Each structure stands twice: as C-alpha cells, then as structure tokens.
Amino acid sequence: MWKYILKRLLLLIFTLFLVVTATFFLMQIMPGTPFTNPKLTPEAIAQLKSTYGLDLPLWQQYLNYLIGAAHGDFGISFQYQNQPVSMLIGQRLPISAQLGAQALVVGVIAGLFMGAASARNKNNKIDGTLGIISTLGISIPSFILGIILVYLFGFKWPLFPVSGWGDSFSQTILPTLALAMSPAAITTRFVRSEMIESLSSDYVQLAKAKGLSAKEVVNQHAYRNSMIPVLTLIGPMAAGLLTGSTLIEQIFSIPGIGQQFVLSIPSKDFPVIMGTTIVYSAMLMVMILITDILTAIIDPRVRLQ
Amino acid sequence: MAANTEDFVIVGAQNSEANEHISKPALSFWQDAWRRLKLNKLAVISLWFLIFILAFAVLSNIFVPQKNANAFNSDKVGVYKNLPPNSGLPIPGWNGKIKAPGDTTATNVYESQGVPENKKFILGTDNIGRSVAKRVTVGLRISLLVAIVATLIDLFVGVAYGVFSGWKGGWIDNVMQRIIEILSSIPNLIIVTMLGLLLGGGVLSIILAIAMTGWLGMARQVRNMTLTLKERDYVLAAKSLGESSFKIAIKHLIPNMAGTIIVQIMMTVPSAIMFEAVLSAINLGVKPPTASLGSLISDAQAMLQFYPYQILIPSAVLVLVSLAFILLGDGLRDAFDPRASED
Numbered sequence: 001m002w003k004y005i006l007k008r009l010l011l012l013i014f015t016l017f018l019v020v021t022a023t024f025f026l027m028q029i030m031p032g033t034p035f036t037n038p039k040l041t042p043e044a045i046a047q048l049k050s051t052y053g054l055d056l057p058l059w060q061q062y063l064n065y066l067i068g069a070a071h072g073d074f075g076i077s078f079q080y081q082n083q084p085v086s087m088l089i090g091q092r093l094p095i096s097a098q099l100g101a102q103a104l105v106v107g108v109i110a111g112l113f114m115g116a117a118s119a120r121n122k123n124n125k126i127d128g129t130l131g132i133i134s135t136l137g138i139s140i141p142s143f144i145l146g147i148i149l150v151y152l153f154g155f156k157w158p159l160f161p162v163s164g165w166g167d168s169f170s171q172t173i174l175p176t177l178a179l180a181m182s183p184a185a186i187t188t189r190f191v192r193s194e195m196i197e198s199l200s201s202d203y204v205q206l207a208k209a210k211g212l213s214a215k216e217v218v219n220q221h222a223y224r225n226s227m228i229p230v231l232t233l234i235g236p237m238a239a240g241l242l243t244g245s246t247l248i249e250q251i252f253s254i255p256g257i258g259q260q261f262v263l264s265i266p267s268k269d270f271p272v273i274m275g276t277t278i279v280y281s282a283m284l285m286v287m288i289l290i291t292d293i294l295t296a297i298i299d300p301r302v303r304l305q
Numbered sequence: 306m307a308a309n310t311e312d313f314v315i316v317g318a319q320n321s322e323a324n325e326h327i328s329k330p331a332l333s334f335w336q337d338a339w340r341r342l343k344l345n346k347l348a349v350i351s352l353w354f355l356i357f358i359l360a361f362a363v364l365s366n367i368f369v370p371q372k373n374a375n376a377f378n379s380d381k382v383g384v385y386k387n388l389p390p391n392s393g394l395p396i397p398g399w400n401g402k403i404k405a406p407g408d409t410t411a412t413n414v415y416e417s418q419g420v421p422e423n424k425k426f427i428l429g430t431d432n433i434g435r436s437v438a439k440r441v442t443v444g445l446r447i448s449l450l451v452a453i454v455a456t457l458i459d460l461f462v463g464v465a466y467g468v469f470s471g472w473k474g475g476w477i478d479n480v481m482q483r484i485i486e487i488l489s490s491i492p493n494l495i496i497v498t499m500l501g502l503l504l505g506g507g508v509l510s511i512i513l514a515i516a517m518t519g520w521l522g523m524a525r526q527v528r529n530m531t532l533t534l535k536e537r538d539y540v541l542a543a544k545s546l547g548e549s550s551f552k553i554a555i556k557h558l559i560p561n562m563a564g565t566i567i568v569q570i571m572m573t574v575p576s577a578i579m580f581e582a583v584l585s586a587i588n589l590g591v592k593p594p595t596a597s598l599g600s601l602i603s604d605a606q607a608m609l610q611f612y613p614y615q616i617l618i619p620s621a622v623l624v625l626v627s628l629a630f631i632l633l634g635d636g637l638r639d640a641f642d643p644r645a646s647e648d
Contacts, residue, residue, distance in 0.1 A: 015487045026499055135635070139628040141579045143586065144602070144620045147609060151617070155610050243494040247586050251606070262587045265502065273502075277495050285490045 005293055012285050019281045020069050024062055027270045052076065052271075065274075074275035079267050085275035089257055093279070095165055096249065096256035100241050102172060103179035107237070108230065110180065111187020116223060118188060119195035130188060137185025142244035146178035146251045163253040175252045179244050183237045187230055194226035228298050235291035239284055338564070341640040348636020351629040358626060362446045369442045388430040390437075390614055429614055431605065441619050444596040448623070451512050451597065452577035458516035459573055463523025464566065468554050470524070471531025482528070485521055493518040497580055501589035508591060511584055515577045523569050530562040564641030571634025575627035582623060598623045 154162035246258030504510030582599030605616035
C-alpha cells in the first residue's frame with residue numbers, strides 16, 4: 001500500500017514539474033506583452049522588465065521560476081503592482097474551495113438518495129422522473145443553470161442574493177446549487193446502476209432467502225455496497241467543478257481564483273495565469289490521488305493491477 | 306422408444322426439415338442494434354431532432370448568411386433595440402409586449418419604437434437591434450461546426466493513438482498510457498485556455514483547443530477494446546495469413562469497435578459545444594460580430610434582468626442540442642450492448 005502511494009506521489013510531483021515547465025515556456029511564446037501602453041517610454045519598459053526579472057537569460061528565468069514555484073512563490077502580478085501572485089491566490093483560494101466543497105457535498109448526498117430511490121423503484125414513474133432529472137443535469141452546463149437560477153430566484157422571484165460572497169450564507173445558495181447539479185446527476189446515474197447490480201447479486205439473494213425484510217436487505221446489504229464505489233467518482237467530478245466554478249464565480253461575482261483567472265486573461269497578466277494554472281492542476285491531481293488511494297483501500301484488487 | 310412415438314403426436318411441424326426452417330431473417334449486428342434503438346422512443350426522437358438541426362444548420366446558409374445576421378435592422382443607429390419576441394399572435398410573453406425597466410405593466414415596444422406593422426421579430430432583437438432569430442441560427446451553425454470538426458479530429462487522433470498503443474503493447478503501450486495519464490490530470494479548462502491564448506481567437510483556434518482535450522477519452526476506450534480484440538481468433542488468423550498490422554487495424558479491429566467509438570462521439574460533441582461556450586465566456590471565443598451559441602450567451606448576460614429572452618433562447622438551443630446527443634448516445638450504448646442494460 002505504502003509503495004503504491006509513494007509511486008503515485010512521485011508521479012504527481014513529476015507531472016507538476018511538467019505542468020510548470022509547459023506553462024512557463026507557453027507563456028514565453030504567447031503573443032503580446034502586458035507592457036503595450038503607448039505612454040511607456042523604452043526606458044520605462046526596460047525598468048519594468050528588470051523589476052520583473054524579464055531581462056535575464058531565458059534559462060535563468062526558468063530556473064528562478066522553478067525554484068520559486070517549489071517554494072510556493074509564483075512571482076509578482078503585472079496587473080496589481082507589488083502584489084505577489086501567491087498572496088492573490090492565497091486570499092481567493094479558500095473562497096473557491098468552500099464553494100467547491102459545498103457543491104460536491106450537496107451534489108453527492110442528493111445523488112446518493114436519488115440513485116437509491118431510482119433503483120428501488122426500477123422502471124416505474126419515480127425512476128422515470130429521476131432519470132429525466134439526471135439526464136438534464138448532465139446536459140445543462142453549470143453556467144447555464146447558474147444563469148437560469150439568477151433569473152428565476154434573483155429577478156423573477158427575488159428570494160436569494162445573486163452576487164457577492166462572505167456577507168451572508170444565503171449568497172452561497174444559488175452558486176452552490178448551480179454547481180451541485182452535475183455531481184448530483186452523475187452520482188444518481190452511477191448509484192442507480194450499481195444498486196441494480198447489487199440487488200440482483202448472490203449475497204442479496206441470500207439475505208432475502210434468509211428471510212430479511214426488503215428494507216433490511218436494501219439498507220444493510222445493497223445500499224452500503226453501492227455507496228462505496230461513488231468515491232471513485234470524486235476525481236472526475238472535481239475536474240468538472242473546476243471548469244464550472246470559473247464561470248459560476250464570474251456570473252455570481254464571487255472573488256475566487258476562477259474569477260481571478262478570467263480577469264487576468266484579457267490583461268495578459270502572465271504571472272497570475274501561470275500561478276492559477278499550477279494551483280488548478282495541483283488541486284485536480286491531489287483530488288485524483290486521494291480518490292485513487294481511497295479506491296485502493298476499499299478495493300484491494302486495484303493495488304494488484 | 307418406438308412404442309412411445311405412436312402415443313404422442315408431434316404438433317406444429319410435419320417433418321424434420323420444417324423443424325430446421327428459420328422463419329426470421331438472420332440479423333447482422335447493425336440491423337439488430339437498429340431494431341433495439343427503435344424501441345427507445347427518446348433516442349429515436351433525439352435522432353430525428355439532430356437530423357433536423359443539422360439539416361437546418363446547413364440549409365440556413367442560403368436564407369440567413371453570416372452578413373445578414375450581423376447587419377443592423379435600420380440605417381438609423383439605435384432603432385429597433387431590445388424588441389421582445391413577437392409571434393404576431395396574442396400569446397402572453399410572445400406578443401411584442403414587455404415590461405420596461407421600472408414599469409409594472411407590459412407595453413408594446415413595437416408601437417413605441419415605431420416599427421412598421423408588418424415587421425415582426427419572431428425571437429426579438431438584441432441590444433443593438435439585430436434579429437435574435439438570425440443570430441441564433443448563425444450561432445448554432447458555428448457552434449455545431451466547431452463541435453463536429455473538433456470531434457472528428459478527436460476521432461482520428463484518439464482511434465489512431467488507442468489502436469497503436471493497444472496493438473504494440475509492451476513498453477510503447479506503457480509510455481503512451483503514462484502520457485495520457487499525465488495529460489488527463491491537467492484540467493481541461495487550463496489546456497483549452499492556454500491553447501486559446503496561444504492561437505488567438507477565431508474559429509480554427511477554438512476547434513484546435515477543444516480537440517486537444519477531447520481525444521484522451523477516445524484513445525483510452527479504443528486502447529482497451531484493442532487489447533481485448535487482438536486476442537480474438539480472427540485477428541490471429543489474419544496475422545498468420547500475413548496481413549499487415551495496418552490492414553488488420555482497418556479491416557478487423559476498428560469495425561469491431563465501431564459501437565464503442567460511436568457512443569464516445571455522442572459524448573464528445575456536447576462537451577465540445579460546452580467548451581466553446583466556456584471559451585466565449587472567458588473572452589477567448591469567436592471574434593465579434595461573428596456569433597456562436599457561447600458568444601450569444603455571454604454577450605447577453607448583462608441583459609438578463611430586463612431582457613431575459615436574449616440569453617434564454619441561445620441557452621435553450623444549446624441545452625436541447627446537448628440533451629439530444631446525450632439521449633441518443635445512451636440509446637446507442639444500450640442498443641450496441643444489450644447486456645449492459647438487461648434489467
């Protein structure tokens with residue numbers, strides 16, 4: 001087990017190194033610079049370049065960046081002068097993390113209930129309705145759902161605030177719902193098929209033959225065994241949440257890293273774009289790693305492969 | 306035994322030849338899949354809907370050229386702005402009346418803006434007076450073009466990569482799989498954004514950016530199928546007859562995994578449509594005045610409070626198209642692999 005975790009950790013560090021390298025060199029060949037203001041004199045540009053260390057040879061810039069990144073230092077923002085990128089991200093990361101965690105928890109719990117209800121009422125009206133809901137949940141991108149929620153509950157029936165963060169909990173409700181829809185739909189579909197499979201498995205047949213009631217069979221045997229594999233979905237779901245949260249933060253004016261990322265694209269704030277890219281990739285990789293380790297703990301067959 | 310046969314009469318068949326008669330025609334794999342697909346009403350509706358949408362997108366080139374949709378509706382700037390959808394019929398919400406900001410009753414904007422009686426915008430106009438119906442038509446066309454071309458690239462790259470990796474096996478397969486693992490641990494959003502930034506705006510760069518992320522899933526599926534199929538006897542037979550690897554892949558491997566590939570395509574198209582919209586929302590989409598579903602949605606976001614139809618119409622089109630692809634994909638998966646959905 002430890003060997004497996006160690007192997008995965010080394011791969012993670014190597015992948016992160018590749019991401020840092022790729023982003024660094026991509027940024028070098030990006031068209032345009034942030035210093036395009038016609039008012040800037042050549043001297044001023046030279047001054048700016050030396051402030052940001054852009055006058056050094058490329059390999060030295062790369063080495064500096066690599067060493068800095070390893071220490072969590074991603075340079076200084078072009079856009080907000082004297083603001084280190086790590087500080088900008090540090091302020092915003094908890095907000096994005098809270099939003100993502102809320103959406104994941106709400107989505108997975110809703111999905112567990114809906115999936116179980118769907119499987120138990122297989123092929124009747126409840127199953128059909130939940131099937132429609134979960135298919136819709138997969139096909140509606142979260143930002144469109146966000147827009148619909150803003151229109152319905154922000155403007156048409158003003159029940160919830162539609163922008164901002166941190167003043168009240170009610171501000172988090174609509175963005176969380178918008179983001180939770182897709183994890184909920186994925187979980188529902190997954191739990192339904194897992195549970196239908198385990199309801200027809202031998203150990204459930206045995207439990208029925210033993211004379212347990214239908215409720216006991218489902219709660220004690222079928223449900224528990226169909227819930228565990230849901231853990232394996234957390235990695236892929238986190239990937240979807242990363243994309244979704246960027247736009248959701250923009251729609252609901254939430255000051256998270258997604259919003260920062262979007263704002264830094266038109267202003268060509270390369271240090272911020274690079275920093276966010278690395279943080280995003282690291283977050284996704286850690287989520288996938290946790291998922292895989294949990295899967296390996298639960299299902300020993302994975303380790304042998 | 307002989308005595309017994311006199312007591313029993315065989316009913317239904319006169320002779321052994323009739324017993325052997327096969328009354329139903331033998332179905333090929335595709336005929337059988339089609340028969341099962343037809344039983345799934347939602348999938349059939351989705352199929353017809355998608356055929357209609359594709360035909361509409363292609364044929365609309367004649368009636369609604371790109372230039373036409375970008376044009377303002379009057380020589381005078383500032384006329385015909387934000388006209389609500391008007392069907393010409395007294396249907397609430399579709400009769401040309403809308404509540405102006407601050408008002409409590411709906412007024413007919415068509416009259417107050419002095420639009421000629423016979424001129425009606427069935428889906429309204431946007432904030433600079435362009436017909437939403439025309440914009441959405443063009444937008445749908447561009448979004449579908451982006452999604453379908455990106456998916457085709459994914460198809461070629463993913464299938465080639467997957468078959469090669471699975472067929473070669475050994476260390477080549479190992480290295481190729483590690484590459485996929487590394488690429489798939491980088492968020493798609495990041496890859497799409499980076500490429501979008503690198504290539505600049507425009508339809509071609511969006512297609513390439515989306516195609517770069519979509520092939521991973523296809524490659525993985527195809528590789529797994531190749532690993533299974535290459536152990537089959539007919540592949541061994543082809544090999545021992547001296548068939549080249551390339552021919553085996555084209556003639557034996559790919560046709561036998563066509564079902565998996567088609568289902569995967571049905572999943573890639575909606576995600577490509579979604580990523581096009583994401584790129585538009587972060588200012589890396591098509592360049593104005595070109596319209597795509599994504600750019601229509603992100604441009605109309607500011608108008609949501611007072612003119613919601615401007616954003617809800619392209620959103621609804623995007624969701625319906627994605628939904629149809631997903632429903633058809635689900636139906637096809639069940640049709641190709643009946644065991645997976647037996648109960």
